[in-house]
Amino acid sequence: MHLLIFVPSARTGLLLNAVSQASSRDSSIPQHQKLDATGFTYHGRSYGVGSAVGLVQPQLLNGTVGTIRNYSFFEDGYECQVSCQYNKTSQLSWIKSDLVQTPGGIYAPQGYWANGSLPNGVWDGFPTWAVVNEGFATALAAVNSQSRYMYGFLAGNAYAVLNQIQCEARFSPTRFKVEVGVSAKNISVIPVATGLDIDPSRALANISFHGAGYLSQTLTTLYTSVLGDSFLRNIDNVRVHNNRTQAIDQDVINAVEEGLETLIDDFLGSTGAAQVALLQETRSTQGFVVLEAYRIGNFPIATTTLSLVAIIGLAALGNFITLGLWHKISSRPDPDFLDFKTAIVSIAKGAGSALNPVNNWKGDSDDRIVGKLEVKATENVLALKLMESSVHGL
Amino acid sequence: MPVMYWKPVWVIVCVASSLAISGFITWLSTAKRFSNVNHVQLIKQYRTYISIIVQVISTVLSIGQTYVVGSLVAFSTNARLTSNRKLPTLDTLKLRQAMVSKSPIWERQTKMISMISIGWLLALQLPAALWAGSITPVLTEAQYEALIPIPYYSQSTAAYWATKCAPAEPCDQLLGGISDMGTFSYVAWKSKLVSIPQACTC
Numbered sequence: 002m003h004l005l006i007f008v009p010s011a012r013t014g015l016l017l018n019a020v021s022q023a024s025s026r027d028s029s030i031p032q033h034q035k036l037d038a039t040g041f042t043y044h045g046r047s048y049g050v051g052s053a054v055g056l057v058q059p060q061l062l063n064g065t066v067g068t069i070r071n072y073s074f075f076e077d078g079y080e081c082q083v084s085c086q087y088n089k090t091s092q093l094s095w096i097k098s099d100l101v102q103t104p105g106g107i108y109a110p111q112g113y114w115a116n117g118s119l120p121n122g123v124w125d126g127f128p129t130w131a132v133v134n135e136g137f138a139t140a141l142a143a144v145n146s147q148s149r150y151m152y153g154f155l156a157g158n159a160y161a162v163l164n165q166i167q168c169e170a171r172f173s174p175t176r177f178k179v180e181v182g183v184s185a186k187n188i189s190v191i192p193v194a195t196g197l198d199i200d201p202s203r204a205l206a207n208i209s210f211h212g213a214g215y216l217s218q219t220l221t222t223l224y225t226s227v228l229g230d231s232f233l234r235n236i237d238n239v240r241v242h243n244n245r246t247q248a249i250d251q252d253v254i255n256a257v258e259e260g261l262e263t264l265i266d267d268f269l270g271s272t273g274a275a276q277v278a279l280l281q282e283t284r285s286t287q288g289f290v291v292l293e294a295y296r297i298g299n300f301p302i303a304t305t306t307l308s309l310v311a312i313i314g315l316a317a318l319g320n321f322i323t324l325g326l327w328h329k330i331s332s333r334p335d336p337d338f339l340d341f342k343t344a345i346v347s348i349a350k351g352a353g354s355a356l357n358p359v360n361n362w363k364g365d366s367d368d369r370i371v372g373k374l375e376v377k378a379t380e381n382v383l384a385l386k387l388m389e390s391s392v393h394g395l
Numbered sequence: 396m397p398v399m400y401w402k403p404v405w406v407i408v409c410v411a412s413s414l415a416i417s418g419f420i421t422w423l424s425t426a427k428r429f430s431n432v433n434h435v436q437l438i439k440q441y442r443t444y445i446s447i448i449v450q451v452i453s454t455v456l457s458i459g460q461t462y463v464v465g466s467l468v469a470f471s472t473n474a475r476l477t478s479n480r481k482l483p484t485l486d487t488l489k490l491r492q493a494m495v496s497k498s499p500i501w502e503r504q505t506k507m508i509s510m511i512s513i514g515w516l517l518a519l520q521l522p523a524a525l526w527a528g529s530i531t532p533v534l535t536e537a538q539y540e541a542l543i544p545i546p547y548y549s550q551s552t553a554a555y556w557a558t559k560c561a562p563a564e565p566c567d568q569l570l571g572g573i574s575d576m577g578t579f580s581y582v583a584w585k586s587k588l589v590s591i592p593q594a595c596t597c
Contacts, residue, residue, distance in 0.1 A: 036577070037577025038576050038577035039577065053543075053544050059542065059543045060542040060543075060544070062540055062542065065539050066431060066432060067539075068430075068435065070536060076545045127562070202553075202557060204553070204557030204558075204559075208557070208559050211559060212584045215562050218562050219562050219584065219585070267583065268584070272556050273545075274546070275555070275556070275579045276546040276548065277544070278571075278579040279579050279581075280555065282546065282547050282548075282552055283546060284544070284547040285544055285545075286543050287542060288542070288543040289541065290541040291538050292430040292539060293430065293432075293435050293536065294429055294430040294435065294534075295428070295429055295532045295533060295535060296423070296428050297420060297424060297427070297530060297531075297533075298420055298528065298529040298530055298531060299424060299529070299531075302528035303417070305525055306417050306421075306522075306528070307417040307418060307420075307421045309460065309521070309522060310413045310417045310460065313410065313413075314410040314413075316464075316467060317410050317463055320467050320470055324471070326400075326403045326470065330400050330403050332400060333400070334401070334402065337473060338473055339469050339472055339473070339491055339492045339495050341492075
């Protein structure tokens with residue numbers, strides 16, 4: 002469950018939503034929407050993989066058809082781990098530049114140059130504006146050099162908890178297992194092993210890394226820092242998750258780490274989705290698809306039926322052997338005394354009936370001649386009389 | 396037409412065909428899964444009608460057992476009547492006739508016979524119930540291997556995915572566009588502010 006908040010600047014984009022929802026407020030796994038209109042939701046981190054889900058369908062093999070319920074596959078990508086700490090001797094700073102005069106000095110835009118350096122090199126910095134002072138500005142310095150990816154926060158008073166936080170991001174080629182629930186529209190990604198490096202040039206990692214810095218550059222407005230606001234909301238998520246009334250430094254560090262990881266995951270995934278949707282550049286990996294299907298019956302019941310049929314068959318076999326029915330098949334049928342007609346006629350024959358059909362009866366249960374005899378109960382209803390039919394034809 | 400005692404022949408036919416059908420259905424229930432979309436939809440939509448059809452078929456299939464059992468009772472009764480062993484009483488014949496004709500005896504004087512006939516009648520319902528359980532289609536899942544498309548980053552398209560676009564740099568070719576499936580761009584920091592362009596209901 003996430004905090005519902007209505008701040009206009011908080012609703013500017015999915016990427017920033019991802020930052021503000023990077024951490025869970027309770028014991029549940031954080032969820033965030035895939036950055037497209039397919040309606041899928043990642044349960045846990047996306048790690049930038051699974052970006053083709055919903056955009057292209059799995060190909061069933063050997064003419065198999067069906068409705069896909071869920072599927073899973075392995076995809077190589079990068080596991081980005083961000084570790085942060087406060088650096089009280091941070092060398093990032095605001096350099097004040099020109100002030101634009103306004104009538105009465107209201108909302109006078111003050112220019113600033115955010116610049117400085119991180120432990121792995123000098124940051125280019127960028128100019129920005131703020132009203133009166135730098136209180137509502139946040140800059141995220143991003144320096145990629147010496148084979149290290151480092152971030153540094155430079156923030157005004159409104160985002161003081163973010164100021165002087167420095168982070169290092171590490172990209173490890175990793176193989177992920179991606180599980181997709183098609184009907185529930187959810188995706189879960191699990192790192193399983195070291196994977197192939199999908200881009201040895203590291204352009205994907207570089208672009209994703211710098212994307213976060215560019216967001217701070219473009220989303221620090223004269224009045225607020227949209228990126229800073231997103232991180233503040235995630236800090237609040239961590240505070241609530243840890244059941245504290247006020248966030249401590251470790252809460253802030255955790256929230257920033259998880260926020261940056263989610264942001265980088267989304268940048269990686271966004272590039273993957275663009276490859277699929279814009280250039281249709283895909284390759285196929287083997288996976289497993291679970292289809293909606295049906296089967297006939299239930300195995301235990303089918304087995305019980307087979308057993309019952311077999312037992313009846315064995316009983317029949319035993320009966321055939323003991324009664325010698327094999328030999329009788331090609332002979333005249335035995336009279337069936339459990340047949341009502343046969344029983345009556347055989348009793349009449351045994352009692353010495355004078356009726357011709359009874360005398361001539363050979364024991365055949367479906368004999369049509371004796372079948373036409375009429376039956377009448379005596380007046381005291383204790384005896385039956387057999388009579389030859391007076392009407393022929395029935 | 397040659398003289399033949401058909402009842403034993405029908406018993407053999409019933410036993411053989413029941414064994415064959417039951418064996419086939421047992422194999423189906425373990426080995427086979429069907430994923431045809433239309434069939435699955437049919438099963439989902441017409442459960443009531445399917446249960447009626449299953450009931451009719453299972454009743455027909457159960458005749459294979461009830462006929463055989465009734466015939467075996469008749470064979471043994473007739474054989475006993477012609478043997479020199481202990482002769483059956485009329486009550487025994489009445490019970491056996493009730494068993495063969497599948498009609499219960501409701502008489503206070505012969506409680507045991509009544510109970511046996513009722514128990515027998517209930518037991519004869521078992522084959523139909525078992526057949527119904529054996530042939531009812533059950534919705535389930537089936538797993539198959541498949542080819543799953545994932546993004547590929549080839550050198551021929553590196554001009555898109557491997558090109559960095561910083562703020563205030565022209566990179567229109569990387570901006571991508573909007574489709575029914577969402578907004579796609581190689582410049583995510585610039586293009587993922589999707590609320591406004593997707594607000595249009597046109």
